[in-house]
Amino acid sequence: MEDCKSAISNPEGKQHMMAAALHLTKALVASDYLTDDLKKILTDLDSHLSAMGVIVESKGGEFFEFEQRLKHAEEKVASWKPNQLMVCNSGPIEASETFKVVDEIHTLMESLRNLAADESGKPMELLQRAESLLQTVMSRLEEELVHILHQHKQYFEPQYMSFRSFRSDVAYDESFVSVEEEPLDEASRRNSNGDESEDHLVDLVHPQVIPHLKSIANLMFASNYAQELCQAFVRARKEALDEYWDSLSMDTFTIEDVLKMEGKSLNYEMKRWIWIMKILIRVYLPSEKRLCDQILGESGSFSPHCFVETSKASMLYLLNFGEAVVMGAHEPDKLFRLLDMYEVLADLLLDIDHLLLEEAGSVNRIEFHKLLAKLGDFSRATFAEFRCAIASKTSNTPFPGGSIHHMTKYVMNYIKTLAEYVDTLNVLLKDQVSEDPSSVFELENSQEGGSSATSCPTACHLRSIASTLESNLNNRAKLYKDVALQNVFLMNNINYIVQKVKSSKLGLLLGDVWIREHMAKVQQHATGYERNSWSFAVSLLRSHDGSSLPKAIFKERSRSFSVTFEEVYRNQTAWYIPDPQLRAELQISISNKVIQAYRSFTGRNSNDEKHIKYTADDLESFLLDLFEGSPRSLQNFRRR
Amino acid sequence: MRATDSQGSFLNRISIRRNQVVSMEGNHEQELEDLDLFQKYVADRFSNLLAPSDETPVSGAAAGAGDGGSLLSIAWLRKLLDAFLCCEAEFKAVLVMGRDPSQVSKPPLDRLVPELLDRVVKSLDICNAVTHGVEAVRHFQKLAEIAVSALGQRPIGDGQVRRAKKALSSLIAAMAVEDRDSVGGKSTERAWSFGRRGAGAASAKDRSSGQFRSLLWGMAKGWSSAKQLQAMSSNLVAPRGAESSGLAQPVYIMSTVVILVMWALVAAIPCQERTGLLTHFPVPRQFAWAQPMIGLQEKIAEEWKKKEKRGSSGLLDEMQRLEKLGNSLIEFADSFQFPAEPERLEEVAAQVAELAETCRKMEEGLVPLQRQIREVFHKIVRTRTEVLDVLDQAGKLSTPTM
Known part of the structure; x- marks a missing residue:
């Protein structure tokens, strides 16, 4: 209160002094005991003092000119139709009527403030009228700002990273039990969304109206209506961001939701997060920041302040989703999405720093840095969990x-x-x-x-x-x-x-x-395998000196071999070697060792053919049935 | 007052002792003593909050920031959160530090601890909702500041009075919307959207007075703070018999603390869906530690009931002041004619000064409050992780989802 009074009394005192000076000067000029030179100086002084707008007249009607000018301005404002745009669509800004009116009100107010010595005089009455008119105009301008921001807002289609093309691979939605060998294309996915998002500033408001918005802002600033301006601006831009968020069909989740989410949905939402992070941090928010700068940039710290206010809630949501993710269990199936999140955040951290450079945004900036560290720790722990999972998966039944x-x-x-x-x-x-x-x-x-x-x-x-x-x-x-x-x-x-x-x-x-x-x-x-499976069979076919065997022994060995082979055949046709090359190599190897031995075994004892159940060629073709995974038997075998 | 300041003695004692004992069982007496200390600690903390503050409700200019502030003021809420942080740290010391995991995995703790963790997760969402609520309160503050600067002009003229009235009307309307939305208006639209519905069709005029829409942003559709609190307290049962001398007791105490603190925040600050907010949850009177909490709960519940009857906005002291002063100044504006009568002017000047003082407190307190809520959030997350680790070690909880 005390301050207030002195603030008023100062200009008042000045005015009295000025008035006295002017009066004195005029009187001196009128008198005739001064030299011409002196008179000239005083005349100059007189016009100087008058030009300062300090018109001190005491008779009524002297403020006629002010009143006329004010009335003119009031009429102009009154003539504005309720829904007519005042600044927009009316040619060059400086020439616009609104601009002139506000300028006129400012001039009038300035002059009147100097004149309004007390609360009851005419100048004070006029000053009040002028202030009131200014309030009316400012109110209109605020409406207009919001209207233009709303009418001319623009959204961009995030085409270059549309979510659908952002491959919904099914990589590790599966767990240990049922993984088919799908081509994963993880590599191609990772390359497809690399560095293409550089410099993607977009116009969130049609560029055509920027100058108008800027001049509204300037008029409001000049009239000391910065608070109203920021309120209106932040509100409109928050609403726009909100709508944009919705247009991308982004859901919002609570932490509880995220923790209860089952693997597949969580995987999906983690991808959505990565996607929206890129859009917001790389494109939308930098564009928003530019818009703030364009419109409010000339007025001190208002631009960063409004930007932080506008973007805060969305940033907090992105942070909280990340926090929720790292609160979950260390399930190995999440690791790739976690690493994706880590990578994208690491990648965007500089952009975030840049967006939240000013003090106002420092809290969230630090939170993002912490989140990155948490994602890193969590990924590490999940990776460790993966190894534990491998080590601990045991079974009692053979595969x-x-x-x-x-x-x-x-x-x-x-x-x-x-x-x-x-x-x-x-x-x-x-x-x-x-x-x-x-x-x-x-x-x-x-x-x-x-x-x-x-x-x-x-x-x-x-x-x-x-x-x-x-x-x-x-x-x-x-x-x-x-x-x-x-x-x-x-x-x-x-x-x-x-x-x-x-x-x-x-x-x-x-x-x-x-x-x-x-x-x-x-x-x-x-x-x-060959040793364990075939060494007995091969041992039956061996002879020490290469000569033929006694009949009884040959008969016995031949029979034993057949039985052994049949047994192996019965077992090993049920075994399965999926890799055809590996299977073929093994069959060839067996053939080389066993069938060769069999050929020489039967060759050496060719006179006892009736004891030979299978020819070498038979066996050769039987070998092809091994490792096919379909059990067979030679029980019903008949010689061709 | 930082959370860490006051934990020195007790926490250290426990940890040193634990290290000596190396978590052997059979140190029952020591344990009982620890539990006793914990209860005393919690009771002390909350008695401090209950202590009547001398600050008078009006003429805030004289009161300074006080050190505690009146009940449900920003300063008081910050004190409440400090108390929470301290109790939380003590609790962690009791439950986790140096403890043999198997103790936590035995009945009844194998059930009680996961229940606590479930409450803890819900409280995280409440923290976030309240953070958004504080954002709304900051918006109220900004509107009040416009009125303060307009009515601070001398002489007060028609233009400035209209300017102030516009801001104050927006303020009162915004508070009402915030409250209607949060106390369950018919609004079916998502509460964090401030008026998507009809936004396209709204005329420029509606939009410029856009304060008539909720500012809350961020919580999922259908999320309700009242329901969360309901869920947090519904399965809370005081330990009986032998349980009451074991670890079940601090788990119960901590649950009560979490619920009480979250409940107080929700009651004070605009928060998504407060319809049917509890005014009472069962805290058994036989426990000495519970007395201060019961006292607090009764006081706040009383305020809440008054509020519901009056239909005023939030319980936050500063908000109530804004509302009262706002309404009174709007009245002044409505009957204003230049030049105003000196007596009336004097009266208004006093109100404007109080409004300015309230705004100053908000300016000083809201951002730190928001930070503190975030600190609470992070502390809760960390403790939850540590408790889960203990449970994990105990091998009883193979896939903790909560």
Whole structure:
């Protein structure tokens, strides 16, 4: 209150002084005891003082001119039709009637304020009228601002990253049980939405009306209506963002919703989040910021303030969704989406920093940084969980036919996809100790030329996962009573692993040494199989000196061989080697060892043909039935 | 007052002791003592909040910020959240620190702890809804500030009075909408959208006075703070018999604290769907620690009932002031003729000064309040994670979804 009074009394005092000075000057000029030079100086002073708008007359009617001007302005304002736009569509801004009226009101108010010495005089009455008129005009301008913002708002179709083209791959919605070998195209997906979103500023309000909006803003600022301006602006722009959000069919979820979401929906919503992050952070919000700057930029800190106010709620939602995701369980099936979220946020962090540069936005800026760290931790924990899951998946029943286990397929497809994230994983796993089974790798690889791919953290972790998988498979193999079937099972699975590695980026990471070592393992198991399956049969066919056997012995051996072969046939037709090449190689190898021996066995004893149940050619063709996964029997075999 | 200031003694003592004991069972006495300390601690914290504040409801200029502020003022809410943060830290010390996981996985805790975590998740959503509510309150503040600066002009003329009236009318209307939406108006549109419906058809005039739409933004459709609180308290049962001397007791106390604090926030600050907000939840009177909380609950419930009857906006002290002063100043504006009578002017000047003071408190308090709510949010998340880890170790909860 005290301040207020002194603020009023100051200009009042000045006015009195000025009035006195003017009066004195006029009187001196009129008098005749001054030299001409002095008179001239005083005349100049007189006109100076008068030009300052300080007209101090005491008689009524002297304010006629002001009153006329005010009346004129009032009439003009009164003539504006209720829905007529005042600023928009009326030619150059500076020439617009509104601009002139506001300018006139300002001038009048300024002059009148200097004159209004007390609360009852004519100048005060006129000043009140002028202020009232200004309020009317400002109110209209505020309406008009909102109207234009609404009428001319524009949305953009996020075509270049429309959600549909943002592949809805079904990568790991499945879990351990039912993974078919689908081509995943994870790599192509990842490349398809890379760097194309640079510099995508769009016009959220038609560019044509920007100058009008800007001049409304300037008029309101100049009239001390900044508060109203910001309120109206933020409200209109928030509404626009809200509508845009809706037009993208974005749902909003509470944390409870997210935590209760089942895998598939969560996977989908995580992708939506990534998508909307890109749109908002890369395109919409920078455009919004530019709009704020265009319209409010000339007026101090209002532009960043309004931007933060407009964008705050949407940013908070994006943050909270992320928080909810990292509150969930560490399910391995989520890992890829998590890494996607991590990558997109890491990628957008600079943009976010830039958007929220000012103090007003610092809270959310820091929150985004923290969220990135949390996503990183959560991804790491989920990755660790993946390995635990492999190690802990056990079974009591042997896998039928010794074929490729679901888990092998799942794990290999999983880490094949993981390999696409190698750069991100390297960052996340940098300080993580891996249990790389073969520390010698580093050495050997460095001898190979020290490819850094094979010694990066991801490579170490992937080798470690592969070895976890292998030991799990070894345990599963033990469930087969037949040692030969153990061999087939391991051969099948390790072969699958090797093929996956060779045909993908995994090859580069795990390295040639690893591949060679595992190919050797496949070979070992093949050899093991032959030994365990066929050594007895082959032993029957052997002779020490190459001469023919006594009849009885030949008969006995021949019979035993047939029985053994029939048994093997019956068992091993039910076994399954899905890889045709592997199957063929094994059949050839058996043929080389067994059928060759059989040929010479029968050849040496050709005079006892009646004891020979099967010809070598018969056996040769029987071998082709092995490992086809459909059990057969030779019981009803009749010689052709 | 920071949460960490006051945890020193108790927390340290527990952790040191735990380290010595290495979580062996059979240290029952020690444990009982810890539980006792925890109860005392909680009771003390809440008695402080209940202590009558000398600040008189009007003439805020003199009151300064006070150190606690009157019940349901911004300063008081911040004190409440401080108390929450402290109790939460103590609770964590009791339940998690150095504890043998198997203890937490045995009945009845195997049921009580997940129930608590469920409440905790719901309270996170309430934190977010309240954050949006604070945003709405900041909007009210901005409107009140316009009136303050308009009516601060001398002499008060018609133009400034109209300007103030426009802002204050928007303020009163916005408060009413916020309240109607949150106390269950017929509005079926999503509450975080401020008026999508009909926005296209609305005339420029409607839109410029767009304060007549809810400002709440962010919660999912159909989400209701009242229902959340209902769900949080419905399965809360006080431990009986032998349970009441074990870990079931602090879990129960913490649940009560969570519910009470969230409930107070929802009552004070505009929040999505407050229809049917509880005015009473069962806190058994036989517990000494519960007395201050019962006192608080009764006081707030009383206010809430008054509010429902009056149809006023929120319980937040500052909002109530804005509403009262706003209405009174609108009345002044309606009958205003230049020049105003000096006595009336003096009266208005006092009201404007109070309005200015209230705005100042809001300006100083709302953003820190918002930050503090966020801090509560993050603390709750962290504790939940730690508790889940313990449960995980106990191997009883293979796939925690909550």
